[in-house]
Amino acid sequence: MSSVKIECIVNENCKIGESPVWEEKESSLIYVDISGKKICRWNSFTKQVQSVSVDAPVSCVALRKSGDYVITLGTRFAALKWKDQSVTTIVHVDKDKPNNRFNDGKVDPAGRFFAGTMAEEIRPAVLERHQGALYTLFPDHSVVKHFDQVDISNGLDWSLDHKTFFYIDSLSYSVDAFDYDLQTGKISNRRNMYKLEKEESIPDGMCIDTEGKLWVACYDGGRVIRLDPETGKRIQTVKLPVDKTTSCCFGGKDYSEMYVTSACQGMDDELFSRQPRAGGIFKITGLGVKGIPQHSFAG
Template structure:
């Protein structure tokens, strides 16, 4: 089954990424990594605003005791969107000055997973980390090239993960008691002619929605069978990520990039860097929030 996404916001992001739905405020957030911008679209006021941060901001999640938590540069930070105040949590990989964080998301336990990558394209230089409720970080995977999409099955028992350069989506068993992952296996392979897998999300039926960098689309897959179920065409070649939003979580919001486009490609795909949307027949899952211990929040 094929469908077409419609333009939602023409933002001209150089590297739009990391969409996150905040149901408390009825707000869609996303980032422009290369412009250090954190965007917010308020569905009540119908206005879009952005904050320019000191370094590249790469992902954002909500938390119930305050505002937001972000990955910026090589660190985790609390961010107050009303005041613009940043509070550092952890800074990692100081020995790898070319590295930065990339995609990140919270798991059902309220822990913030985020991975790193080398900005010059060196392979296997990145790692996948998790920030726990005590604000401590743990390295979960290493030898990662471009850490990207994350998603958890509806029951939380399986974590799905993308290292873009592998062109694969892999799964891990997720242990609620220990917080560890195990039993890695490949569940989906993306043909190179369809681009590379980037960000992803999951719906209530446990199907994965995968963004295709260089493929101009989002695809829906059954991770149990490896079957392709649906294709959503996007009028931009560099599709970066997607998330479900709206009051009923039945709208898929899609971020794109215009980085590295030739003059001819810019003319052909003038909406590159915009946010797109499509109404879906299946609902998504609410975004998991970061849950930090209150005593840690007060520090």
């Protein structure tokens, strides 16, 4: 019955590919290579990748209402103008933590940019613990810290009714839920929604589909899993030909395709020779579900 097909659409070895975002107006997939320090744009018509190099780890990219993009660069929220390849700092966070950098981020349904930080890794998943925090950049460029003590700030998306915020601190091996107040952007009432099984390894990026189910990329698990937040159960597993799957988003025509980023940093030669597509970008078709367009930062 299943006609799930997986294709490597960008056969380049991102060190840490992350933050895939479908940009409808360009029919393109935007993503970053965190330690490769670049923002990339894959055009679905030409199949070509353009990129902008920056001077620090760039951990996520989001669309901006006024056009162009917002990014998290080192410990800064910044604006990126694609044409002139110019980057301007909006706000600096974690100023007292020189070893920190931002990690995953996403824009909420009201146009606020959420992103969290972490200590720089010594090697994958090995880092000074509890150094990260979760922040929101509001459209007026003010910043709020929601909580700290985070290991690796990841995941994040909102339920379709905007009443729940889903979040991952990777080293907790769980997907958490919060109550969400869309009016204020406040989160409360943290609880565990799903605990990863051993072979699923480390939860990383995630996205929601039009049925309200969550798709989580499993770092070192070589898969994306589909979770039902109502029951806290896994309902589907899709395996990929690389272990270090980092994040996922829906895109393409009608948002019926899933795009998955991956990483190769920290792999030894033996593993790399068995997984030469590590760090590539993958497209999954035939899932039979669709996603929703990403929100744009309103500031």
